Amino acid sequence: MARAKKTKKKVVKDKQIGCSLLWDGRAKPFLPGAKREMKPVLDKDKCVKCGLCYLFCPDASIRRVEDGYFEVDLDLCKGCGICNRECWFGSIRMVKEV
Amino acid sequence: MDRFSLYIPNFLPQAEYFGKGHTACMGCGLAIGIRLVYKVIGENIKKGKWDIPWKIGIFGVKGENEEAKGTSLFQIDKGDGKFTICFDYEGVNDLGVIKKHIPTLAVAEDFDYVGTASIGYPFDLIDKVKRAMESKGESFLHILCPCPTNWGFDPDATIKVGRQAVESNVYPLYEVVKGIYRVTIEIPKPRKVEEYLKFQGRFKKAKEEEVKQVSQTVAKEFQKIKEKV
Numbered sequence: 001m002a003r004a005k006k007t008k009k010k011v012v013k014d015k016q017i018g019c020s021l022l023w024d025g026r027a028k029p030f031l032p033g034a035k036r037e038m039k040p041v042l043d044k045d046k047c048v049k050c051g052l053c054y055l056f057c058p059d060a061s062i063r064r065v066e067d068g069y070f071e072v073d074l075d076l077c078k079g080c081g082i083c084n085r086e087c088w089f090g091s092i093r094m095v096k097e098v
Numbered sequence: 099m100d101r102f103s104l105y106i107p108n109f110l111p112q113a114e115y116f117g118k119g120h121t122a123c124m125g126c127g128l129a130i131g132i133r134l135v136y137k138v139i140g141e142n143i144k145k146g147k148w149d150i151p152w153k154i155g156i157f158g159v160k161g162e163n164e165e166a167k168g169t170s171l172f173q174i175d176k177g178d179g180k181f182t183i184c185f186d187y188e189g190v191n192d193l194g195v196i197k198k199h200i201p202t203l204a205v206a207e208d209f210d211y212v213g214t215a216s217i218g219y220p221f222d223l224i225d226k227v228k229r230a231m232e233s234k235g236e237s238f239l240h241i242l243c244p245c246p247t248n249w250g251f252d253p254d255a256t257i258k259v260g261r262q263a264v265e266s267n268v269y270p271l272y273e274v275v276k277g278i279y280r281v282t283i284e285i286p287k288p289r290k291v292e293e294y295l296k297f298q299g300r301f302k303k304a305k306e307e308e309v310k311q312v313s314q315t316v317a318k319e320f321q322k323i324k325e326k327v
Contacts, residue, residue, distance in 0.1 A: 020119050020120070020121060021119065022118060022119045030119060032119055032120070032121065049105065050105070050106055051105055051106035051107045052106060054106065054107055055106050055107075055110070055220055056130065056220070056257055057130075058117075058122070058124075058125060058126050058127075058129040058130045058133065058256075059117060059120070059129070060114050060116070060117025060118065060133060061117075064107055068105075076117070076118065076119070078124035078125075079124060080124035080125035080253040080254055080256075081125070081252075081253065081254030082125055082253075082254050082256060082257060084254060085254045085255065085257075085258065086257060
């Protein structure tokens with residue numbers, strides 16, 4: 001006889017204060033960057049790896065990769081352009097999203 | 099290029115306690131302020147020492163507290179006293195906003211530590227949060243968070259406006275430790291107040307006389323602080 005399966009309780013991981021859940025308990029993933037118009041693109045030749053973009057990003061979408069450069073998480077980025085303006089060396093430019 | 103490895107993240111706590119999936123507008127100054135504050139306080143959240151609410155409430159909705167209109171307040175119990183943080187996004191769009199000074203109210207009530215901070219100077223902000231947490235007794239911190247939607251400027255200029263406010267002496271950065279004043283960031287050549295006002299869309303209709311009055315009051319208020327040092 002087929003037994004009724006025990007349903008496990010879903011554990012919510014990476015829950016952060018004041019923020020809505022990205023994946024758990026949703027029919028569709030919630031992505032803040034879905035309505036973005038412009039996206040930042042890094043020019044690695046000009047980058048000095050100072051980390052100003054990481055410091056000022058309001059969405060916490062920029063993180064450091066192992067080789068020292070910085071990467072944008074496009075699920076979280078809203079395309080405000082603060083990283084473009086604050087970069088001293090002009091290594092980030094905004095490109096229109098297709 | 100490898101010689102210039104400054105690595106600002108090395109001076110910051112690495113963990114993120116705020117940021118994944120918030121629904122604030124793009125370029126939100128409040129989000130930057132909360133993120134930087136939580137980076138300092140955040141280690142203690144998971145230990146269960148303190149409960150940090152997201153938002154206690156926007157004051158002055160019913161006109162109860164007119165001084166704290168258009169701000170949001172956080173309160174933390176740190177054991178030997180309360181630590182209040184006031185994120186000021188200046189929800190009221192008058193020229194009178196610039197004249198009000200919330201930190202002076204806290205100084206009058208004999209707080210142990212009172213400070214002002216702006217997002218334009220993030221390391222100054224982080225230092226002040228640390229000092230407020232270490233102080234015994236009640237402490238208060240007032241943070242200026244520019245709001246692109248309400249103030250009327252481009253979302254990428256949030257930090258520029260936060261810096262402009264300090265550079266034109268509209269919002270001087272100082273701290274009061276047990277009644278002793280200290281200006282933390284001194285500006286040798288302050289900018290004109292007009293530059294700060296005209297950059298924002300909310301003050302476009304202000305007349306020249308009003309702008310002159312505001313710049314006079316700004317100079318007066320700054321001198322009051324300088325006399326107390």
